[in-house]
Amino acid sequence: MKLIIGNRNYSSWSLRGWLAAKQSGLHFEEITVNISGEEWEAAKREMGEVQPSSGKVPVLWDGDAVIWDSLAILEYLGDKVGRDRFWPKDDTARGMARAMVAEMHSSYLPLRRECPMNIRRRFDGVHLGEEARGNVVRILTLWAESRARFGRGGPFLFGTFGAADIFYAPVISRFISYGIAVPGFAQAYMQAVWEHEWMQQWISGAEDEQWVIEQWETAPTA
DSSP: OEEEEOOTTTOHHHHHHHHHHHHHTOOOEEEEOOTTSHHHHHHHHHHGGGSOTTOOSOEEEETTEEEESHHHHHHHHHHHHOGGGTSOSSHHHHHHHHHHHHHHHHOOHHHHHHSOOOTTOOOSSOOOOHHHHHHHHHHHHHHHHHHHHHOTTSSBTTBSOOHHHHHHHHHHHHHHHTTOOOOHHHHHHHHHHHTSHHHHHHHHHHHHOOOOOGGGSSOOOO
16 A cells, blocks of 8 residues: 655644554555645646545555545545444444544634644744634533543543544644643643654654745734
8 A cells, every 4th residue: 555645744634644544554655745846746647547636635545446535544444454443342432433533524624724733833822713712612522522431441532542533633733833722631632642652753754854834834813
């Protein structure tokens, strides 16, 4: 398998796809491209007919199968290795985990726009808009419920590391980069994800990157 990812510092969807590939336990070749430069445009031309119409990352190649979109990649890998590797075994917990992942996949646009992922930066004096603050409250509410109901087996949202943690990992990066205050239980959860071996590998790669996307280097203001 080959997994094409974008800039580690900025590409939140690439982080999700990469964590899903790591969680699968399957071997994959990693190809990193600068999504803001000519390298990505050249890579898309080289893909030819198999290029996803979206022209976005991540993209997973597995033989003749070409899967884009991070959630589709996670589900494809779950079909290959067994979905229990990604989702809680308990039906009720699995239902909530799926709903949380789907909500993350389709929602929180104000937070995403105001706080693009930037692993290397730490911004001071950030002022979020009302809708972005509402996104933060909603996320913390979901984290609190999943931890309280299903988190007894470990430090992650549903105890052990899985799909929900994969999809909220970039949110954790945003909360850290933009200094968003969170309660103690959320701090402990964020620390568990941030210190995870795979996250540390990704963070190290982001810190070593030389690419800079200027429009994502400015903090939101009131």
